[in-house]
Amino acid sequence: MPSPFSWGRAYDSPVNRSALADTVPVEQRQDDEIVPTQSIPAQNTTENATEQAPPPIIELVGEYSTIPARLSGDAVLNVLTTIKSPAMNVTANVDVSVDLVVLVDVSGSMMGEKLENVKTTLRYILDSLDEKDRISLVQFSNFATKLTGLRRPTIGNKAALGPVISAMQPIAGTAIYQGLVEAVKVLTDRTSSNQCAAVLLLSDGGESYHVPDQTYQTLLASARDQRISLYAFGYGAQHDAAKMNMIASGSGSFQYVEQPSVIQDAFAGCLGSLKTTMYENVRMTIRVASSLSRSVTIRDIKAGLYKQEIGADKTTGIITLPNMFAEETRDFVIELGFASGTPEGNTSLEVLEVDCGYRDAIQGSEVLHLPSGAVKFSVGRHEANVHPDPNVRPNPIVVKQSLRCTIGDCMERATSLADRRDYSGALAALSECRASVLQTIAFTYGLSAADVERINQRPPQAPASIPSADWVLYNALLADLHDAMPRVRSQASYSSGGSATMQQMWTVQQSQRVSDIPLEREPTFERGHQDDWEEVMGWVRQELARKEEVLVMGYVDVVER
Numbered sequence: 001m002p003s004p005f006s007w008g009r010a011y012d013s014p015v016n017r018s019a020l021a022d023t024v025p026v027e028q029r030q031d032d033e034i035v036p037t038q039s040i041p042a043q044n045t046t047e048n049a050t051e052q053a054p055p056p057i058i059e060l061v062g063e064y065s066t067i068p069a070r071l072s073g074d075a076v077l078n079v080l081t082t083i084k085s086p087a088m089n090v091t092a093n094v095d096v097s098v099d100l101v102v103l104v105d106v107s108g109s110m111m112g113e114k115l116e117n118v119k120t121t122l123r124y125i126l127d128s129l130d131e132k133d134r135i136s137l138v139q140f141s142n143f144a145t146k147l148t149g150l151r152r153p154t155i156g157n158k159a160a161l162g163p164v165i166s167a168m169q170p171i172a173g174t175a176i177y178q179g180l181v182e183a184v185k186v187l188t189d190r191t192s193s194n195q196c197a198a199v200l201l202l203s204d205g206g207e208s209y210h211v212p213d214q215t216y217q218t219l220l221a222s223a224r225d226q227r228i229s230l231y232a233f234g235y236g237a238q239h240d241a242a243k244m245n246m247i248a249s250g251s252g253s254f255q256y257v258e259q260p261s262v263i264q265d266a267f268a269g270c271l272g273s274l275k276t277t278m279y280e281n282v283r284m285t286i287r288v289a290s291s292l293s294r295s296v297t298i299r300d301i302k303a304g305l306y307k308q309e310i311g312a313d314k315t316t317g318i319i320t321l322p323n324m325f326a327e328e329t330r331d332f333v334i335e336l337g338f339a340s341g342t343p344e345g346n347t348s349l350e351v352l353e354v355d356c357g358y359r360d361a362i363q364g365s366e367v368l369h370l371p372s373g374a375v376k377f378s379v380g381r382h383e384a385n386v387h388p389d390p391n392v393r394p395n396p397i398v399v400k401q402s403l404r405c406t407i408g409d410c411m412e413r414a415t416s417l418a419d420r421r422d423y424s425g426a427l428a429a430l431s432e433c434r435a436s437v438l439q440t441i442a443f444t445y446g447l448s449a450a451d452v453e454r455i456n457q458r459p460p461q462a463p464a465s466i467p468s469a470d471w472v473l474y475n476a477l478l479a480d481l482h483d484a485m486p487r488v489r490s491q492a493s494y495s496s497g498g499s500a501t502m503q504q505m506w507t508v509q510q511s512q513r514v515s516d517i518p519l520e521r522e523p524t525f526e527r528g529h530q531d532d533w534e535e536v537m538g539w540v541r542q543e544l545a546r547k548e549e550v551l552v553m554g555y556v557d558v559v560e561r
Contacts, residue, residue, distance in 0.1 A: 033134060033152050034192050053278045053362045055370055056324070057084040058354055060377035063398040064388045067338060067379055069346050075338040075387035076299065079377055080331060080398045081286070081319075081354055085278045088326040096277050096361055097132035097194040099150055100125075102267075103183040104168065105203035105235070106139045111170040114204060114235060121264040122165050128271060129153040134194060136186045137164065142173025142208060144182040150190065176203055176243065177211040177219070180230075184223050195361050196277045196323075197228045198252070200267060204235035207243060216246065224251050227280050227359070229323060231270050233257050234500050241500035242419065245507055249305045251322040253513050256500040276326035279358040286317040286334060287374075289350050295342040296351060300335040302405040304510030308332075323361070330512055331401040338387075345381060352377040399444045400473050403437055404509060407477050411484060411506030418488040418502065426488035434481045441466070441474060480505055 063078040102125065104118055122137070129135060134150035147164050151157045183199045223230060231252040232244040241256065248254040257266050288296045297314035307320040319332055336351065343349065355374040358367055382389045410433035417426040442452050451463035460478065462471040484505060487498035494502075 033150060033157075051089065051362055052365075053360045054086050054089075055367070055372070056279065056282070056356060056358070057086070058082065058284070058356060058370070058375045059084075060352065060354060060375055061395060061397055062377065062379055063394050063402070064392060065380050065395070066382040066389060066392075067342070067349075068385055068387055069381040069383055070344045070385060071338060071340050071342050071387070072385050073340055077336045077338065077379065077387075078398055078402060079334045079336060079352060080395075080401050081284070081334055082329060082331050083282070083284060083321075083324075083356065084329045085324045085326055088276050088278070095130065095132065096196050096275055097130065098271070098274050099134050099136075099187060099190065099194045099197045100129070100271070100274075101136045101138055101150075101183040101186050101199045103138045103140065103179050103199055103201045105141070105174060105176075105179075105205065106168055106170050107141045107174040107203075107205055107208075108170050108172050109174075109205050109238070110235075115168065115170055117261065117263050118202065119165050119168060121267050123162070124264050125267060125271060126153050126158050126161060128268065130275075132194065136183075137161070138179060138183045138186065139168055140175050140179030140182070141171035142175050144175060144179040146182055146186060150186065174203065174205040174208045176201075176207045176240075176247075177209070177216060180219060180247065184219065184226075184228060187228050188222070188226050195364060196274055196280075197226070198274055199223075199228060199230050200233070200270060201230065201244070201247065202233045202235055202257075202263070203244065204239050206238075206240035213246070220247065220250055224322060227322075229274070231255075233263070233266055234503075235263065239500065241503040242415075245503045249507065249511070250307075253511055254504060254507050256497075256504040258497065273325045277323055277361045278326050278328075279324045280322065280361050282321040282324055282356065282358040284319040284321075284332075285355045285357070285374075286319070287353050287355075288315040288336075289352065292342070292349070292351060295339045297337045297339075298334060299337045302333040302335070302402075304405065304408055304512065305507065306330075306332075306511075324358075328513075331404070333398070333402055333405055348378045348380045350376055350378045393446065394444055396444055396467075396470055399440060400470065403440060403474075403477060404512075407433060407437065407481060408506055408509030411480070411502065411509055414484065414488055415499075415502040415506055418494050418499070421491060423488055423490055423494065427485055430481055430485050430488070434478065437478065437481070480509070 059080075059082045061080045061082070063080070067075055067077060102122060104122075106115065110118070126135065129152075131152060131154070134152050135148075136150045137147040139145055139147060147168075148161060151161065180199070180201065183201070187197045187199070220230070229252040230248050230250070232248040232254045234241050234244045234254065234256050236258070241254075245254040253270075255266050255270075257263050286298065286301070288298065293313070293315045298310050298317045299314070301308040301310060301317050301319060303319050308317065310317045317334070321330060324330070334352070353374040353376045356370050359365070360367055382392075384390060388394070410429055414426040414429045417423075417429060438452055438455060441447065441455070445463065445465045447463055447465065451465070454461040454463060455478070460475060462468070462475070466474065484502060487493055487501050
């Protein structure tokens, strides 16, 4: 297989490359400054022990706390698996140093305010870096150029980089892939390394040259193997949101930057998060108890954008996260299947255990297992011969995360339909999802039809039976669905920022990493479609009224009318 760093060189323009390169001294373009010895993480030994990242916290909660003492048929149980990273120990002067490559689109469409805002942002980043950090600048149009090697933000380097930034000028063409090749190569060719490595890509257009997705995937896999995070920022309404999302989804995040004035906030938020990196290459291992390997299986792992694998025998699974910042939480829903051969009895049953390995980003050492051992999950038994127990409602903690997964999947599906210009199909998918979400909420909290109608109002009103903390999330999830509908209404709305917004909305749901730049709420409906909301809500009410019974989470319950 050819190297991912050699493809696309034919796009270079020797004339343009030479003219641009002459503005930057050769020593700045080619040489990386060596990382100071004191910033290289010490190994985890007694002799040279340094501050370590405390282990993550893992919690397991079942959708229901019991299964039948005697199963007459198959049963399904969702188990919420949560991993939390603790706060950074600021009192111990813990610091994560970063090798950062900023990859900037300088195609013709970046002329004017866009590029000037980017230049201002680059100067801001230089002033925000710590003395151990290093930064490299790469720009691309119809070819890519490394403007500087990795440099520490010393007074002398800032003075030297100032003219380099000021000299950036828009040129024709947008070779995103070649720019990525150059940026990733800066980091893979390092002879010394800081604790964290990332590429920040900013572009306002689409790829000018055809690059197969598999070619991109080869490059992205190489970056992940080197623990390089990729963060993509789509600038304005005309960038290729799907491509930018694909680039970032495996190891970083995608953000839609609607206005030039907020690009500095977007970059600053990303850099601030990178500086609090606690773990890299997090591997959560899920195992069914050996005593139940013949009767209990892992049917599905809802992990969103994160890589997940289920073993051939369906008793083991792995979830992989590229990194976690301080005080972050990730929630995953594991769907377990219980066959009729599950052991009978009235005592609780140990079903599952979850262990975790990771790279300590603070110290630079590998941790293979949780120091306190794997976290175990047990389920009780109930006498009723059906699952779930008819007298028990599902655990709202699990329901909330299940709905987040459902909405994330729906957003992705609606985006895919809109990409194929099936706008009516995209709108229908969002409408059906909203009706299903309302049914689930109604069942979980025993809501009446009047309660559901209050949720349907604009602005929605919280039913008294839903705790305020729960309502905050439900309201946000329903608002996302509401805000998505006008964006997929037609080609006009989808091409005018709708595509980028949809890409970011489902990415946020599936990655569980909130954008530093909030999207505009309550988008303006197109002229002639001011009754969209009433039309959609009429459809939802019709669906709710059509059924006397509501089927949710595997259990049928009559909603009070």
